[in-house]
Amino acid sequence: MSFSWHTKGTNKTGDPKSQVGLNKKNESARTRMEVCKALQHIVEGGRTIDWIRAEKSQWISTPLHRELIYGTTRHYLSLQEPVNNLLKKPFRDKDRDLFHLLIVGAYQLKYTGIASYAIINESVNACVVLGKPWAKGLVNAVLRQLQRAAEAAQTEYKGSTNGSEIDSAISDHPTWLKDKLADQYPAQWQALVVANSQRAPMTLRINTTKVEPSFYKAKLREDDISFAESRMAETVILDTPQNAETLPSWSAGEVAVQDLSAQLAANTMMELIPATTFEPRVLDACAAPGGKLFHLHERLSAQFKAHQLFALDSKKKRLNETKTIGNRLGHTDDPRLSMLCADATDEDCCGDRLFDGILLDAPCSGSGTIRRNPDIRLLLQPDHLQAHQVLQLQLLHNLWRRLEEGGTLLYSTCSIFHEENDQVIEKFMSAHTNATSVALNLKYGSATTLGWQLLPSDKNTDGFFYAGLTKV
């Protein structure tokens, strides 16, 4: 942790040094207040971290904001109880921000190496920024008690086996989610809950239309950025995540950040389009913000003299983001790539075009990406899976009409639950006698009845599902 804490600032002397200290102190307290607001929107307003990023960007603008928002949502469920236990009575609705202030402090005391006096001072200062100086004593008292509990737990943890890691990870999951994991993955569920509570790796995709992978890897080495190779030439996993903009040739578009599981989409799609296809026409039906789209474009460019790639998405704002990303990568002015804003469940979404290959990266629960998007554990509800399934089937039924005979549709989700994966394919196939399932053999993960599953418990991959369907 490299946060600097300023607890000694005072405005009594008025000298510039103490003014700097005071400003920093106010800044840190304001950050804490903004994190509390973000947390409140997530936990009580049902908003996602992505929503905060899009609509309240100032609340998530610095590394400290992000560390606190991600850390507290990751551990929110297990932190609630000890905080509640120390309160004589619950906060009134209008003072719920104080509860979140305590959660943030509790998170730091338990999970970060920051000195506890600094955490407690900062939290007490934040009461003033929240306009509730009367709560200073209460916040101080609760955090001091939590500090003692955290110190005791740390001593206990040192002598314990990894049972405590599993128990702690379980307590960070809602019961229904833990039960579903145990039900669908009886052999792996404990590894899955532990994986969900860890931080995700940072994986890069080297833009092969701009640079040879070996050249880019040499640039990483020159900059002392250590990484692990993967089974794909263009994919590397950083040993330590870092700000993407500090990567070599970032602004020149030589590299993108994309999870390894997601990078299997373009690689698999390439295996499903016969190499003899003349000028393949490919549709990415849920394309924004374009991770798989641009990878696919990079791979198609390397393999075919010409191709046409159509990017469709129903959300204009997300397509605009896609364009911005494509600009950096040098792809958006490419005449082989077209963007289309339409609803892919709509019969007319693609006009009368037919495609040799369709990638349907369907909207889903994101249950395979909980370590990357910790808010999912707080927001996902069991009945959401059925609602996702309904939309996934609608998308499949409609897009199937747009596939050439002999063409293949690659269905993917970043979910690990059967409701959104094998079950969808099974229901789809029972309604379409002209669909055959393709036996996939990806570089990571393992086969399911009708597709291929990657799990976040394999340390380098997010949870992802792929299934190939050929039209006969």
Ligand SMILES: C[S@@+](CC[C@H](N)C(=O)[O-])C[C@H]1O[C@@H](n2cnc3c(N)ncnc32)[C@H](O)[C@@H]1O
């Ligand atoms: C999982 S995300 C796609 C991620 C993208 N493939 C990538 O790799 O960056 C799902 C996308 O589906 C889009 N979507 C949701 N419902 C849709 C619909 N009915 N028609 C078209 N796009 C839709 C969402 O806007 C979202 O961008």
